[in-house]
Amino acid sequence: MEALEPARGAAARRGIAAYLLANVAGLADDMLTYLVERIPEAGADAELRGLTLGSCSSNLEAALSMVRHGIDVAAAEAPVTALEHARAMASRGHSVDVMLRFYRLGHEYFTEKLSESLTDPAYDPAVALRTFIELEQFGFRYVDRISSLVAAEYVAELDRRQNRARAERAEVVGALLAGERVDIARAERVLGHRLTGRQIGFVCWGDDRGVDLERIAGQVGRFLGAGHSLVVADGPLAVWGWAAVTGKVRTSLMGMATEISSESRSVHIAVGSSSPGAAGFRTSHLEALRTRRVIELSGRVAPSITQFSDVALVDAISRDLDGARAFVSAQLGALARNDVKERGERDALLAVLDAQGSLATAARTLGIHRNTVLQRMRRAEERRGRPATVELAELHAALRVCDVLGASVLREQ
Known part of the structure; x- marks a missing residue:
């Protein structure tokens, strides 16, 4: 049974x-x-x-x-x-x-x-x-x-x-950056990003693969005044971003570091100027890339937040790096050496020129005594071989390039 x-x-x-x-x-x-x-x-x-x-x-x-x-x-x-x-x-x-x-x-x-x-x-x-x-x-x-x-x-x-969407988005971004004519309505739909109003391009990059760069880029966009940012990966260690801003555009990035996450302390951020429409999408992005180039050329290791307007002159002069070195050498003479003393003298001279000749203002900026500023300025003129009043604009530009690019444009001892 x-x-x-x-x-x-x-x-x-x-x-x-x-x-x-x-x-x-x-x-x-x-x-x-x-x-x-x-x-x-x-x-x-x-x-x-x-x-x-x-x-x-x-x-x-x-x-x-x-x-x-x-x-x-x-x-x-x-x-x-x-x-x-x-x-x-x-x-x-x-x-x-x-x-x-x-x-x-x-x-x-x-x-x-x-x-x-x-x-x-x-x-x-x-x-x-x-x-x-x-x-x-x-x-x-x-x-x-x-x-x-x-x-x-x-x-x-x-x-x-998602792959199709990424490919379509990359195609539209590529067309905009190439300056091609695009269907704005379709581009906005594909990108989920408004191309009217003012565009601010920015780049975030670093060496730590564990950092969420897309999240930081979103925070940068919000600081700039955009509720939503377009973010595109540029390899594993960098992202490109754009913020479409309709209201008042921030003219200073002071305070950004305190408003975005602590992760940003290991990231460089380069920000272009605000520029209108689809053309501004391209222009501001190129400015951000040029700002990144200057930061990398400077050899800066510490994380930074830099606007293009702060390095536009240095960018223009350093497009031809050999030419920039020759320009610095011609303007500064022996002051163009990469040494501690010369650096202190260059800093003092630059601070005085930035302060339009005010030794007191320069001293406050540098945190040293007014007489120390005067002494360093005189030694700088001696190394240069002529007074600071000679070719003043060129001198100021050469000092600014040295201040930003450092060893990249200076002579070794």
Whole structure:
């Protein structure tokens, strides 16, 4: 008698599967209603509702057919409609968790139907219980396998869409930076960025791969006055950003370091000037890149926040670096040596010129005595070989270039 139990159990499983298969269309309709009541996204539009119904029908038919014919659950493959349903969920921006709820709740529905089917008094209670447990285990394993397959397809579809979006965005950014004519409405839609009003381009970069540069770029944009910034990766250690500003544009970056995250303390930030429209998108970005070039040329290690307006003169003079070195040497003479004494004398002379000749102001700026400033200024003139009043504008420019670029334009001893 005991030898007959497994056979009776197998016959019961196949009988239940055949019974449910005979009404699979009705079960699918009922399951759809069950899911829509519990997952609002399921009935969001006609296409998704139709795919949900198709997925219910094909999964029920596949699972029940496997039970009826004794096919191992390891052979199960995700039905075409289930895969298309996963792609549709990804395209609509629903999370993978929402998509997997369809399978968790579908399993719940399937369990209820099994329970109802095994309440017939004709079934031996022991056989009915064993059959329920075995079918429930099969249902769980089937859902576990299929949900993994559709989740993988969901992720793949999301990647495909994100790659297409990135490629389209890169194409539009490239066209704008190349100065090509673009459809502004389409460009704004693709970028999610307004191209009217004033544009401020900026660059964030560093050496620490663990720093979230995109987050810092968002904070920079908010400081500049934009609720949302366009951010594009430039390799693993840099990002390009743009802020579209409609209100008053900040003319100073003082205070930015205290308003953005502590992570920024390991990052360089270069900011272009504000400039209008799509042309300004390109112009300000190029200024930010030129600012970055100056910062890197200076050999500055400590993190920095620099506006293009602060280094525009240095950028212009240093485009031809050999020419910049020759210009500095011609203007400063022996003062152009890369040494501590010469550096102190250059600093004093630059501070006096910045203060339009005021020794007192220069002393306050440098934090030294007025007489010390005067002494260093006189020694600087001696090394130069002529007074500071000779070619004053050129002298001031050469000192500014030395102050920013340092060793890049100075002679070794």
